[in-house]
Amino acid sequence: xxxxxxxxxxxxxxxxxxxxxxxxxxxxxxxxxxxxxxxxxxxxxxxxxxxxxxxxxxxxxxxxxxxxxxxxxxxxxxxxxxxxxxxxxxxxxxxxxxxxxxxxxxxxxxxxxxxxxxxxxxxxxxxxxxxxxxxxxxxxxxxxxxxxxxxxxxxxxxxxxxxxxxxxxxxxxxxxxxxxxxxxxxxxxxxxxxxxxxxxxxxxxxxxxxxxxxxxxxxxxxxxxxxxxxxxxxxxxxxxxxxxxxxxxxxxxxxxxxxxxxxxxxxxxxxxxxxxxxxxxxxxxxxxxxxxxxxxxxxxxxxxxxxxxxxxxxxxxxxxxxxxx
Amino acid sequence: xxxxxxxxxxxxxxxxxxxxxxxxxxxxxxxxxxxxxxxxxxxxxxxxxxxxxxxxxxxxxxxxxxxxxxxxxxxxxxxxxxxxxxxxxxxxxxxxxxxxxxxxxxxxxxxxxxxxxxxxxxxxxxxxxxxxxxxxxxxxxxxxxxxxxxxxxxxxxxxxxxxxxxxxxxxxxxxxxxxxxxxxxxxxxxxxxxxxxxxxxxxxxxxxxxxxxxxxxxxxxxxxxxxxxxxxxxxxxxxxxxxxxxxxxxxxxxxxxxxxxxxxxxxxxxxxxxxxxxxxxxxxxxxxxxxxxxxxxxxxxxxxxxxxxxxxxxxxxxxxxxxxx
Ligand SMILES: [Ca+2]
Ligand SMILES: [Ca+2]
Numbered sequence: 001x002x003x004x005x006x007x008x009x010x011x012x013x014x015x016x017x018x019x020x021x022x023x024x025x026x027x028x029x030x031x032x033x034x035x036x037x038x039x040x041x042x043x044x045x046x047x048x049x050x051x052x053x054x055x056x057x058x059x060x061x062x063x064x065x066x067x068x069x070x071x072x073x074x075x076x077x078x079x080x081x082x083x084x085x086x087x088x089x090x091x092x093x094x095x096x097x098x099x100x101x102x103x104x105x106x107x108x109x110x111x112x113x114x115x116x117x118x119x120x121x122x123x124x125x126x127x128x129x130x131x132x133x134x135x136x137x138x139x140x141x142x143x144x145x146x147x148x149x150x151x152x153x154x155x156x157x158x159x160x161x162x163x164x165x166x167x168x169x170x171x172x173x174x175x176x177x178x179x180x181x182x183x184x185x186x187x188x189x190x191x192x193x194x195x196x197x198x199x200x201x202x203x204x205x206x207x208x209x210x211x212x213x214x215x216x217x218x219x220x221x222x223x224x225x226x227x228x229x230x231x232x233x234x235x236x237x238x239x240x241x242x243x244x245x246x247x248x249x250x251x252x253x254x255x256x257x258x259x260x261x262x263x264x265x266x267x268x269x270x271x272x273x274x275x276x277x278x279x280x281x282x283x284x285x286x287x288x289x290x291x292x293x294x295x296x297x298x299x300x301x302x303x304x305x306x307x308x309x310x311x312x313x314x315x316x317x318x319x320x321x322x323x324x325x
Numbered sequence: 326x327x328x329x330x331x332x333x334x335x336x337x338x339x340x341x342x343x344x345x346x347x348x349x350x351x352x353x354x355x356x357x358x359x360x361x362x363x364x365x366x367x368x369x370x371x372x373x374x375x376x377x378x379x380x381x382x383x384x385x386x387x388x389x390x391x392x393x394x395x396x397x398x399x400x401x402x403x404x405x406x407x408x409x410x411x412x413x414x415x416x417x418x419x420x421x422x423x424x425x426x427x428x429x430x431x432x433x434x435x436x437x438x439x440x441x442x443x444x445x446x447x448x449x450x451x452x453x454x455x456x457x458x459x460x461x462x463x464x465x466x467x468x469x470x471x472x473x474x475x476x477x478x479x480x481x482x483x484x485x486x487x488x489x490x491x492x493x494x495x496x497x498x499x500x501x502x503x504x505x506x507x508x509x510x511x512x513x514x515x516x517x518x519x520x521x522x523x524x525x526x527x528x529x530x531x532x533x534x535x536x537x538x539x540x541x542x543x544x545x546x547x548x549x550x551x552x553x554x555x556x557x558x559x560x561x562x563x564x565x566x567x568x569x570x571x572x573x574x575x576x577x578x579x580x581x582x583x584x585x586x587x588x589x590x591x592x593x594x595x596x597x598x599x600x601x602x603x604x605x606x607x608x609x610x611x612x613x614x615x616x617x618x619x620x621x622x623x624x625x626x627x628x629x630x631x632x633x634x635x636x637x638x639x640x641x642x643x644x645x646x647x648x649x650x
Contacts, residue, residue, distance in 0.1 A: 055518075055524060132566060176526075185567075185570070186570075189570045193380075199380060200569065200570030200571055201501075201526075201568065201569045201570055201571070203570065207567065210563055210566060210567075211559070211563065212559040212560075212562040212563055212585055212589065214588070214592075217592060218592045218593070219562060219585065219588045219589035219590075219592045219593075221562060221563060221566045234536070234537040235537075237537040237544060237546060238535055238536065238537055238546060241457060241535060241546045242510075242532065242535075243526065243568060244525065244526045245510070245511075245514045245525030245526055245528065246525055246526070260537055260544065263539070263544045264537065264544035265544075267539075267542060267543040267544045268543070268544075
């Protein structure tokens with residue numbers, strides 16, 4: 001028995017030592033980090049003025065450009081291109097049809113010249129007509145057989161190390177962490193649990209219509225080409241209400257597509273925190289804001305101060321960007 | 326220290342005694358109860374052949390007629406009628422307009438004679454044009470100031486005691502419990518956590534469209550009169566995919582509106598359980614199935630045996646129906 005007690009004591013001691021380690025070690029000791037830790041400290045202090053009950057500790061994170069790299073173009077588009085190559089053998093007509101033809105010829109410039117209409121045609125053709133399970137397998141196949149053109153590592157390793165730490169830190173403090181992204185919900189769900197610790201039911205995203213069918217005696221969900229919900233801008237608070245049914249107390253984004261999500265989050269009563277990643281790090285990642293073709297951030301920069309939102313400088317606030325290989 | 330150890334021992338002992346108490350005491354000792362407990366026992370047995378990891382222990386429950394009473398008409402309609410009376414002073418035109426006029430005159434027969442079109446008009450008029458927070462308050466006001474016409478108790482006390490026990494028992498065994506109902510998602514969320522222990526984010530239901538607006542500087546969600554999603558029949562598996570993103574392993578319903586949900590659940594690989602409440606208890610509740618105006622159950626009765634679904638007899642399998650007052 002005594003041995004057990006001593007063992008218990010040493011476990012307790014180890015626990016204390018571990019918890020004393022910095023949970024946000026990839027964050028520099030800047031004002032940003034202080035603000036985050038003070039916010040979490042204040043809302044978890046039992047009996048404190050700012051205390052928030054665990055069931056209301058809802059944190060929402062945008063994905064592209066907030067949790068993982070979104071340049072030189074959205075990773076989901078890279079997946080669509082990958083899938084065009086994969087599906088091409090059963091679509092001989094694509095050799096004569098734009099923008100599929102240019103995808104197969106590797107002429108990305110021409111693909112982008114096809115504009116939004118062309119991109120949507122690629123997404124519709126590569127994201128529908130299959131069951132959710134087949135689509136999940138297709139996504140995982142892409143993650144296993146493709147890499148980021150600049151960083152030469154799997155796309156799933158182009159996630160931001162400081163954000164992985166922040167997600168874990170929030171959960172350790174009783175938060176429920178959600179993704180609220182303009183990206184496809186079915187494109188994210190297959191890997192968010194493994195990579196971010198966020199299970200499928202805590203992923204909110206854009207979606208296509210889907211239908212229920214029975215195939216060989218098994219009930220399946222089949223993805224349709226029509227858009228069901230676009231989870232961006234005004235759509236983000238609506239998506240949050242649909243999926244979560246509660247106003248979050250913390251929101252983290254990186255572009256003006258997140259403006260309404262941060263506004264919705266931070267205009268509620270009580271303590272609130274809004275944050276925006278500012279991509280200002282050409283060296284380690286990319287630098288873009290007002291004039292970017294994706295992830296444009298202008299109104300957010302203009303209004304952050306007045307609204308009390310925190311602008312997170314990738315360059316100054318993060319000492320690591322990607323996880324060590 | 327010794328005292329602590331002795332105290333710990335007695336707590337452990339108490340824990341054992343408590344867990345030895347019957348978690349499903351309102352369920353009679355019938356084959357139904359045995360099947361439920363054997364299923365839960367087998368999927369939680371670590372190292373067992375039927376073991377299911379906690380993250381895949383998803384249980385979905387229909388609401389009307391499965392978790393609470395749905396007769397003599399849907400409780401949500403009772404709420405709509407209540408709200409017509411409440412809103413009438415600012416709608417003088419309702420005195421001349423059917424079916425509002427009949428609602429205000431207390432002529433339910435005439436209200437029902439207005440058919441689906443009339444009922445939908447009542448729902449649209451009473452469920453839209455207000456923010457989610459205002460709607461939530463309206464629902465809670467109704468629950469506090471109305472009672473079931475036959476049972477003379479709050480609608481929130483017309484829930485089934487055996488199901489409250491089952492929900493708690495499943496959660497104690499690592500399940501995540503969800504509602505998947507044809508009823509309005511916003512109508513259920515304000516009270517499901519208190520009554521069923523199911524938080525808002527685990528409620529799936531029918532929904533109206535909604536929009537994001539800024540009112541007096543605060544971001545709010547405003548309910549619109551148009552239908553967004555009808556969570557019934559084929560819609561149930563689709564709603565499950567949208568919200569949960571995983572195939573459940575246990576589904577509990579009471580009508581043919583739940584057929585596809587049970588089919589989707591039970592045609593997956595591995596251990597699965599599908600159950601249907603059969604309302605056969607005129608004495609304590611109601612008896613209805615094939616020819617009922619609501620909660621019709623015909624195909625489910627016909628195919629239950631072949632599909633291995635359990636028909637739960639309210640009369641024989643439950644020794645209590647409602648919670649003690
Ligand atoms: Ca973004
Ligand atoms: Ca029902």
